[in-house]
Amino acid sequence: MDYLTHTRLSFFLLLIAISLGKLQAATPHASDKPSQASPAGGPITFRSPLAKAFVVPQSLPGVGFPIQQSYAGRLNIATDPKQTAEAFFWMIPADNARGSKHVTMWINGYDVCSSLYGAFRGSGPITMSLEGGKPVKNPYSWTRSSNVIYLDVLPKVGFTRGTYSVNSSRDVGVLVFSFLKSFLKVFPEMNGLNLFLAGNYYTGTYANYAAQKIYAQQSQLGLKLQGMILVDALIAASDFHMYAATTKFVTENNDVFKFDAAKLQKLLATDKQCGFSEYLKKFLTYPPSGHFPEITKALDPSNPPWFTPDCMNLYSQMYMGAPRDLNLWNIHDKPGSADTNYTRFNYPGRPDVQKAFNLADVQPWSFCNQVQNVFPNDDGSGLATDILPDVIQRSKKVVIMHAELDATLPVEGMRLALQNVTWAGKQGFQKPLTTNLIVAGKQSGKYQSERGLTFVQVAKSGAMIAHDQGEVALTVLDYLLGNRPAL
Numbered sequence: 001m002d003y004l005t006h007t008r009l010s011f012f013l014l015l016i017a018i019s020l021g022k023l024q025a026a027t028p029h030a031s032d033k034p035s036q037a038s039p040a041g042g043p044i045t046f047r048s049p050l051a052k053a054f055v056v057p058q059s060l061p062g063v064g065f066p067i068q069q070s071y072a073g074r075l076n077i078a079t080d081p082k083q084t085a086e087a088f089f090w091m092i093p094a095d096n097a098r099g100s101k102h103v104t105m106w107i108n109g110y111d112v113c114s115s116l117y118g119a120f121r122g123s124g125p126i127t128m129s130l131e132g133g134k135p136v137k138n139p140y141s142w143t144r145s146s147n148v149i150y151l152d153v154l155p156k157v158g159f160t161r162g163t164y165s166v167n168s169s170r171d172v173g174v175l176v177f178s179f180l181k182s183f184l185k186v187f188p189e190m191n192g193l194n195l196f197l198a199g200n201y202y203t204g205t206y207a208n209y210a211a212q213k214i215y216a217q218q219s220q221l222g223l224k225l226q227g228m229i230l231v232d233a234l235i236a237a238s239d240f241h242m243y244a245a246t247t248k249f250v251t252e253n254n255d256v257f258k259f260d261a262a263k264l265q266k267l268l269a270t271d272k273q274c275g276f277s278e279y280l281k282k283f284l285t286y287p288p289s290g291h292f293p294e295i296t297k298a299l300d301p302s303n304p305p306w307f308t309p310d311c312m313n314l315y316s317q318m319y320m321g322a323p324r325d326l327n328l329w330n331i332h333d334k335p336g337s338a339d340t341n342y343t344r345f346n347y348p349g350r351p352d353v354q355k356a357f358n359l360a361d362v363q364p365w366s367f368c369n370q371v372q373n374v375f376p377n378d379d380g381s382g383l384a385t386d387i388l389p390d391v392i393q394r395s396k397k398v399v400i401m402h403a404e405l406d407a408t409l410p411v412e413g414m415r416l417a418l419q420n421v422t423w424a425g426k427q428g429f430q431k432p433l434t435t436n437l438i439v440a441g442k443q444s445g446k447y448q449s450e451r452g453l454t455f456v457q458v459a460k461s462g463a464m465i466a467h468d469q470g471e472v473a474l475t476v477l478d479y480l481l482g483n484r485p486a487l
Helices: 003-019 049-054 116-123 169-186 203-216 238-243 246-252 261-274 276-283 314-321 351-356 384-394 411-418 470-481
Strands: 070-076 085-092 102-107 147-152 194-201 224-233 397-403 435-439 442-450 453-458
Touching (some): 070 169, 102 203, 102 470, 116 147, 194 203, 194 470, 203 224, 246 276, 246 314, 246 411, 384 397, 397 411, 435 453, 435 470, 453 470
Parallel strands (some): 397 453
Antiparallel strands (some): 070 085, 442 453
C-alpha cells in the first residue's frame, strides 16, 4: 500500500498520542445443514454440542435487562501450523425469524481496535454510556434485522490471542475466512445464510480484502456473501481522505473550530501552497472529467525534491488547532465527549464480563493497539479502491455510509475518492448526490445509487452513525439486506 495511506494509519494515532482456545478444542467437521428458526418463529437455535461451550448468560454483569441467547469466545484461525492464532467473537442472533436469514459481521473497529466498541456503543442490543450511566436497550439494534457477529481478528487487539502476525490487509482477509470456516463447525445451522461484511475506518480496507478472499473461495464456505456496508471508512490514499477536504471542512465549521484570524490565515495559506482545496473544487464533479492526477508529491518524505513539511502538517494544524474539548469524530457533540485515548470504555475488562464471554484467562483490556504493533512493516496490500470494483461486481449490493460531522475523515474526501474509482464500466457516480434520505419523516441526509454501489451521506451524525443516528443506520442496513427495496 502506498505511503500516503499508511500516513493515515500511523500519523493519526500518533496525533492522538501527542494530544492527550484454539477452537476451544479440536472440532470435527460438520456437514452443511440448512438454517433453522426456532419453532415459535423467533431467533435461530443451535443444537450442536460444540455451541454449548460458547453460551453467554442472557443477563450480562451490570446490565439490568436480559437480551437474547448469545454466544462468545475464541476460535482457532491459525493458517500456519507453526503459529497459534485465536480470534474473539460475540455472536448475537437476530430478534426474529426475518432477521434469521442474514448474518452481518462487524470486523474489528476503527484502525486496530476491538469490535466490542461498536457492539456496546452503536449497533448492538445494549448501549453503554462513557459517562458511567446505566446500560440501556438499543431500540435500533442491528439484531432487529440480522444475526450479528462482532469479530476481533487482528493480533494483539481486544481478546485475540496467539503468536501470529499479519503483514497486510490481505492477510487479515485470510484470517476472516479462516474464522468463518471454524465458526460454521460450531454453528452449522448458519450454513446457507446470507453474509454481509461491515466495518468502519481502516476496516474499510480489511473488509474489501476479506470480501475478495471469500468470493474467491465461496465454494468452500456455507455462508453466501452478498455484500458489505462501510461506515466512515478509509479505502483510498490519505491525500483524498485526510488532506483534500480538511481546510474546506474547517472553514465551513469554524463556529466550532474557533480558529482566530491568524490561525485560519495560516491554514488557508498552507492549503493554497499545497493545492488541496483547488484540487477538490476541480475534480469533485459529476460525472468526473477523467482519471485524476496525483494530488501532490509534497506528502511523501521519501521524495525530497517535492516533499513539503507544511503540506504534511496541514492535517495536524486542524487537529492541534481545534479546542481541546472538541470531539473531532462528531464536531456537534457536547464538549469533552470524545474518548480520545480510547480509555473510557472499560466494561470488557471486568473479570465477570470476561467470564461471561467464556474467556478462561482473565486478561487486561485494551480497546486499541498501536498500528506498528499490528503491522510492524506497514500494510503490504494495495489500496482498497484497487479491489473495490471487483467486490461491487460480485456483490448484490455495496453501501458506503459517511457522516457529515466527522472531522477526522471529512465526507467530501470520501466523495472525491469514489469519483476516481471505475466500476461496472464507468468512473465514479454519474449524477450528483441530490436524492434526499428521509427516515421517520425527517430529512436525514442524501444518497446516490449507481451500478451496485450506494453512497449515503448522513446528516447530523459523527463517525459512529449507529450511535448518533441509530434509526438511520438501521434503515440503511435494511436496504443492504434487501428488507426494503429502496432508501
